[in-house]
Amino acid sequence: MQEAHYHPDNYAIAFSQGDEQALAHYFSELHPALTLYANQWVKDFPLAQEIASEAFVKTWQKHYKFNSYEGIKAYLYTVVRRDSYKAARRLNHIDTFISDAVDNNTPFIFLVRAETYRLLYSALQKLSPGNKRVITMYYLEGKTTGEIARELNLHPHTVQTQKLRGIKALQKILRLAVFGALYALVKIFFSTL
Numbered sequence: 433m434q435e436a437h438y439h440p441d442n443y444a445i446a447f448s449q450g451d452e453q454a455l456a457h458y459f460s461e462l463h464p465a466l467t468l469y470a471n472q473w474v475k476d477f478p479l480a481q482e483i484a485s486e487a488f489v490k491t492w493q494k495h496y497k498f499n500s501y502e503g504i505k506a507y508l509y510t511v512v513r514r515d516s517y518k519a520a521r522r523l524n525h526i527d528t529f530i531s532d533a534v535d536n537n538t539p540f541i542f543l544v545r546a547e548t549y550r551l552l553y554s555a556l557q558k559l560s561p562g563n564k565r566v567i568t569m570y571y572l573e574g575k576t577t578g579e580i581a582r583e584l585n586l587h588p589h590t591v592q593t594q595k596l597r598g599i600k601a602l603q604k605i606l607r608l609a610v611f612g613a614l615y616a617l618v619k620i621f622f623s624t625l
Contacts, residue, residue: 443501469512474523483515509546551606566584569583
């Protein structure tokens, strides 16, 4: 079976027409951030993954109603927020959520964190394999330059070089995405209220 390749703007159209490749595209792009968003309430990562996955099922059941990326994403975040809140109530995490909200961990902050994670994850995928591996190990796994060098059998100077190149590449990639992300965050947040 021939796999179709879409321009990013056309995935929403394909999604609305029931194209499973478009669903897979959005799942791979948005599921990690939606999981993080759900985990802010339920504080149980496997449950958060399940909630995010179920949001895709619910959204797919109404795929014909969507005609834009922003609409799809806003609906997914709305479903995740609602279902996470319900799950947190069942798990008696609501008191924790309310006390977190007092500490400025509001739904908007949760959304910003999730979208930041999504942008970073997407940008990491665009790095060279070596830079991606070093950046992931250093910043996400918390390993030192020496630990990375030993684990990858590299000279510490090589690890430093790859880390610096990765940071510069990420800055360039993310610089282009920041303004669009801020605009999208505001649209998504206000559409989920």
